[in-house]
Amino acid sequence: MNGLAWLLDPFATTFMQRALVSSLAVGIAAPAIGVWAVSRRLVYLTDAMSHAILAGVAAAALLGVSLVVGGIAAGLFMALLVALLVIRVKVPEDSAIGVVGQGLFAIGVIGVGLLGDPRALSHVLFGNPLTVTAGEVAVQIAVAIVIVGAGWFLGPLLGMSTFDGAHARTVGVRVGLLDTGLIVALALVVVVGLTSVGVLMAITLITAPAVAARLLVPRLSRSVPLASALGAFAGVFGLLLSYHLALPTGPTIAIVAVGEVALAALVSRPWSGRRAQVELAGVSPAPAHAGAP
């Protein structure tokens, strides 16, 4: 089989075309928000939230309401519980995230079990872009457009409030509202990514391309489009690999995304690069911020 056929032949069928658009939409949207999750060190929260969302999705399926609404409600409920534990009960943040996330995940697993279909759980956890419906793809495209647009418009604001939240408050930025919006957007991406890459693989598409982009470009603002490009590539290339090698699609996409981080680490090599720069400049390495005596 020649290269072009390898690339194009799989997309002869409607369900593979839908899978392609779905992987592209999630691959672009997830890293666009993921750059901010990585910068704000919200990766663990997002990971736990993706587990917690399972409870909301299962409840919504049992009640016959929208899975998206159920998933987002569960994501927000988790964030609220974590905030309560951290602020009121003084539980360390990572402990609170671990307990609440796993608790809701357990409820979700039981809930999905009640649905009666033994394949449902693995479907929700690991996804299957080959089964997405036209309606689900339309929602994914809409979410991708909203996330990319909002990310572009709010990028400088997110940058300045991530850099110095205290200063952002003093100039009147509503940092709490911005944080809530970020968590809602992360939950939204996990929920709409569920059908194609699954809740557990959505977190990989949120994190890995963003980390790879940060390794490759030394500017936060420029790492957003690069992260989306890397996410789109992981979506399409992972889909092709899974088709030709007969592998599960969600995990294959996730492995490609993680592979991008490995490659970016090899290419950027910050550990040797920095030393070389210092030697070139002819100065000895010194701490950037000398503390007050």
Next chain:
Amino acid sequence: MAYVPQRSTARWDLPLTVSEVVVAGCRARGSRWRRPTPDDRGQARISLRTFGIEDLADRTVGALSGGQAQRVLLARAFVQQPRVLLLDEPFAGLDSASADSLSLAIGDLCANGMTVLCAMHELAIARSVFPRTIALDRAVIADGPTVEVLAAEGIEQIFVTRHPSSPAGTVG
């Protein structure tokens, strides 16, 4: 009013540029949600020039020295066009060259009509930059023209030897 804290809790590890950080001060006026306008970037450039760090505009904040980082935070506060600027120990941890250029920049602000209230321990700098000094040691010990306050007997003792933590408030 704008405030520059002593130990900023800012995330200096983020790959933001100096101009991106300084332009954030523009959000003190107008809509907080908008993207920075060309006018905002112009204001940021003027502010960077005021503090002698225009050449650092495209530098990543993580690559700055302590003195440069301090001037970036001052430039960000200056962009807010405050009538009163509060500074908490801006000279702490700076080498003498950085402290000199910072003194000159603060002197310029005062000359342009801004009120600068600065908590500091460096008496020599206070003498050269600030016209008025309030000496504090739990309570106000002295308040008046810098030359008189710092010439008073025992002032150096209070700040340097007995109570190294008591700040001198200085108004320019």
